Amino acid sequence: MTDDITAAEASPSDGYLGDPAVRAEWDNRYADRRQLWSGQPNGALVAEIAGLTPGRVLDVGCGEGADAVWLARGGWDVTALEVSGVALERAAGHARDAGVDVRWVHATLTEAGFAPASFDLVSAQYPALLRTPEASAERALIAAVAPGGVLLLVHHAGMETREADDSGFDPADYVWPSMVTALLTEDWVVEVDERRPRVVPDGGAGAHHTDDVVLRARRLR
Structure with missing residues (x-):
């Protein structure tokens, strides 16, 4: 990893950068179960980075670390970002x-402070990124990708158009792939933007979702 990555590169026990309420919400979700996810890498990630030369990767919302560990085993230099200290x-x-070695960052994406153009791959698998009037999260995803690098954003299909429900979930609160696509400039080429059947690992939360929306875009310069 080059020295231009200036985020607070925290171990899990270090100070958290971000909204304490967001951290508390996700800590509570993880604390409710001994293991929340399947422990297997996300299928769309495995499929979409096949053939890429390992380099510097940012795993946004790394959860319990399955993607980060898989990437590190594959020779990637991994920085993994997560709001939940429990995770x-x-x-x-x-x-x-x-x-394997992974650089852990305990922060929200917008507070992490990564230097621009730091990563050859930015992977956000089913992220719960909160919207802001300035589109801060979307812009942070885009800005983190180095020239020649890839942004891979995967989400559950159909979530964007759901109605707000009694659980407190409101799609209007979150960033969806179409919002990121809308901000890409002529410096980018969209290589994949599609809905497809989801490759679902055995076990873990979210297994009821059957389709993914996959956005893979490459920064040209």
């Missing part, structure tokens, strides 16, 4: 068990 502790344990 990061689990992720760090999985990385130790696998014998």
Whole structure:
């Protein structure tokens, strides 16, 4: 990893950068279950980066670390970002068990402060990125990608158009792939923008979702 990545590169026990309420919400979700996700890398990630030369990767919303560990095993230099300290502790344990090195960042994407154009791959698999009037999260995803690099954003299909429900979920609160696509300039080429059947790992939350929206875009310069 080059020295131009200036985010707070925290271990799971270090200080958190971001809204405490967001951290508390996700800590509570993870604390409710011994393991929230399947422990397997996301199928769309595995499919979409086949053939890419390993380099510097940012895993946005790394959860319990399955993608980060898989990427590190594949030779990628991994920085993994997560708001939940509970999830990061689990992720760090999985990385130790696998014998791989991952740089953990305990922060929201908008507060992490990554230097622009720092990563050859930015992967956001089913992220819960909150919208702002300035489109801060969308712009942070785009800005993090180095020239020649790839942005891979995968989300559950159909979520964007759902109605707000009694659980407190409102699609209007979150960033969806179409919002990121709308901000891409002539410096980008969209290589994949489609809905497809989801490759669902056995076990873990979210297994009821059957289709993905996959956005893969490459920064030209």
